[in-house]
Amino acid sequence: MAISDINPAGFVRGPASDEIFEALPPSPRELMRRRARSHGGLIFGGGFVLLVVALAILTPWIAPYDPYNQDLSARLIDPIWGAKGSWAHLLGTDALGRDFLSRLMYGARVSLTISACASLISAIVGATLGIVGGYFGGRIDGFVSYLINVKLSLPPLLVSLSLVSVVGGSVTALIFIIGFLTWDRYAVVTRSVSMQLRNQEFIAAAQAVGASHTRILLTELLPNVMNQIIVIASLEMAVVILIESVLSFLGLGVQPPTPSWGLLVAEGRSFMFFKPYLIVIPGLTIFLMVIAINLAGDGLRDVLSPEGRN
Amino acid sequence: MNQIIELPGRAERAATDASVLLDCRNLSRTFIVGGSLFSKAKELRAVDRVNVSVRRGEVLAIVGESGSGKTTLGRMMLGILPPTSGEMLLDGKPVSGIDRKTLARRIQPIFQDPYSSLNPRKTVAQIIGLPLAVHGIEAGAARDRRVEEIMERVGLSRRLIHSYPNQLSGGQRQRVAIARALVVQPEIVVCDEPTSALDVSVQAQILNLLVDLRNEFNLTYIFISHDLGVVEYIADQLAVMYMGQVVEAGPRHEVLEQRRHPYTQALLGSVLTPDPSLGLPDLQIGRGFPDIMHPPSGCHFHPRCPSAMPVCSAVEPPAFRDSAGLVHCHLFSGEGSSATRPIAQ
Incomplete structure (x- = not known):
């Protein structure tokens, strides 16, 4: 039979279907907003994190005392709920008579600064390696995979311990050491996502337009992996806070008298049996912060990339 | 065969403007497959010594079953896949000597799947504006105006300009892809199965749009397809591919008839x-x-x-x-x- 017989009858010339009055489906941002509003974990976790961050930022104006100001006549005062608690020191004082609430608030500044900066560094390092490796493939990807494997074989705590003991425990050193030891998860995830995206036709379209690799990486690929990066960053932040606390607790992190949450626990250690609040309060703070960040991170994942659930 | 719908102006154009615009000579592309410490890499000849050419203003359809190398050939024509051997001449000049951006302004693609050919994180304005941004054509309000003009031309409502691809229907998405291809005013458009992912009713609209745009902008199409009904409707020249080789080529009428x-x-x-x-x-x-x-x-x-x-x-x-x-x-x-x-x- 001649194929003209089966020429579809639909090939008629006419105006494109007029969809002007049809309502648009919601935009991706609107969908995210809807998912976020009904997500309890995100609201609770995110709320707690935002509260702590806000307090940490406002600390210089709202902290009741100077965190370095010693008052040996007011040593080891119980918190407000204790037998000898007073309103003058809500969370009591430490062994040198410094107001514990103020130390905790200033400690939040130090701990959060370190974890935020370290997470930023690791996100930049990891995402750059992952996107470049996944997009270019071949030998470049082989090199990136090699770096990831090397990194995965390094135990972060052990390496940071030895590095800190060599270069000393300043805040800057901590930020860089932790940052360069936690980028692997970013690299693994962004690499696999980029490998999938590389074969999508919108990448080929950008190449056919003559766009440079840099432009494709930054404006085509990066926006598509940004959600994953944010989610990993929120989860890694909790890990980084823990590493910082552990290092400071072991005396290899932030050096006294600068307060940090891990250091507060370390300082309270010698009084642990008769003044337990000295380690319970900072310990509980670290615990709550890590839980809240994890809740918020899980929530962010559900909101930003719901495809990955179940 | 007389039921074939004659395109307006086909005869005149073929008579007046018969210069070869794109000429592929012995074009081959080999992929290296596998290969590790223990197994030898194998060669896959996706496209094997293909000779096709298209004259200005004509539609060259490339047909063949899946895996026959149609898409690989199209990607080489677009310059996103370098040929292993052979050469392409554009207006008689070898493509290898043409700067990538210059080539990109002359040859543009329309891909098969409008769901993967549009970046899901970008608005319609950003997608259509990308070629303008890459080539530094216009900026700010002038660029937006140009995007709106081309949107109007391909039948997209102006209010869609800030929407995301997931808010659009398949036909609308393909119109966005067409607008992106045409916004830099190319001479050749490589259409890689532009209608096969669409509903039949939408296919007809998109095909008619392609025909209209071709007449309006004097475009040359390389039309890759396995839908022979579509090919019969739109093609002037036909090349049939099998396992990377062109087995038969010629004017559409002759090939389909003989x-x-x-x-x-x-x-x-x-x-x-x-x-x-x-x-x-x-x-x-x-x-x-x-x-x-x-x-x-x-x-x-x-x-x-x-x-x-x-x-x-x-x-x-x-x-x-x-x-x-x-x-x-x-x-x-x-x-x-x-x-x-x-x-x-």
Whole structure:
């Protein structure tokens, strides 16, 4: 039979279907907003994190005392709920008579600064390696995979311990050491996502337009992996806070008298049996912060990339 | 065959403007597959010494089954995949000597799947504006105006300008892809199965749009497709590909009418009809597509060919060329047997 017989009858010339009055489906941002509003974990976790961050930022104006100001006549005062608690020191004082609430608030500044900066560094390092490796493939990807494997074989705590003991425990050193030891998860995830995206036709379209690799990486690929990066960053932040606390607790992190949450626990250690609040309060703070960040991170994942659930 | 809808202006254009715009000469592309410490890498000849050319203002359709190398050929024409050997001439000048951006302004793609060809994180304005941004054409409000103009031209409502691809229908998405291709005013558009991912009713709209745009902007299309109904509607020239090689090529009318290569006969005979009582077409070529890693010797089509002769499995068929086009088949090599060959209907 001649194929003209089966020429579809639909090939008629006419105006494109007029969809002007049809309502648009919601935009991706609107969908995210809807998912976020009904997500309890995100609201609770995110709320707690935002509260702590806000307090940490406002600390210089709202902290009741100077965190370095010693008052040996007011040593080891119980918190407000204790037998000898007073309103003058809500969370009591430490062994040198410094107001514990103020130390905790200033400690939040130090701990959060370190974890935020370290997470930023690791996100930049990891995402750059992952996107470049996944997009270019071949030998470049082989090199990136090699770096990831090397990194995965390094135990972060052990390496940071030895590095800190060599270069000393300043805040800057901590930020860089932790940052360069936690980028692997970013690299693994962004690499696999980029490998999938590389074969999508919108990448080929950008190449056919003559766009440079840099432009494709930054404006085509990066926006598509940004959600994953944010989610990993929120989860890694909790890990980084823990590493910082552990290092400071072991005396290899932030050096006294600068307060940090891990250091507060370390300082309270010698009084642990008769003044337990000295380690319970900072310990509980670290615990709550890590839980809240994890809740918020899980929530962010559900909101930003719901495809990955179940 | 007289039911074929004649496109407006086809005859005049063919008569007045017959210069070859894009000429592919012996174009090949080999992929290296596998290869590790313990296994040797193998070569996959996706496109094998292909000669096709298209004249300005014409539509060259490339047809063939899946895996025949159509898309690879299209990607080489776009310059996003370098050929392993052979060369392409654009207006008589080798493409390899043309700067990538200059080439990009002259040849633009429309891809098959409008769901993966648009970046899901970008608005319509950003997607259509990308070529303008890459080439530094206009900026700010002027660029937006240009985007709006082309949107209007491809039948997209202006209020969609800030929406994301997931808010659009398949037809609207394909219109965005068309607008992105045309916004830099290319001469050649490589359409890689632009309608096969769409509903039939939308297919017709998109095809008509492509035809209208071609007349308006004097575009040249390379139209890659496996939908013969579509090809019959839009093509001027036709090239039939099988396992990376062009087995038959020529003016659409001649190829569809004469069907000289047995593969062309099988391909055209495989078109499904809307009448279920006719059943499935009987192809007589078997179902197995040969292993592309180990192409058959001689003529690649001989294991499936109903008219295979001993010579077919030994010798690669030479090109036979006459006024009705080009055919690679032993039925037409030597002794002028082509003139007497009956046309299978």
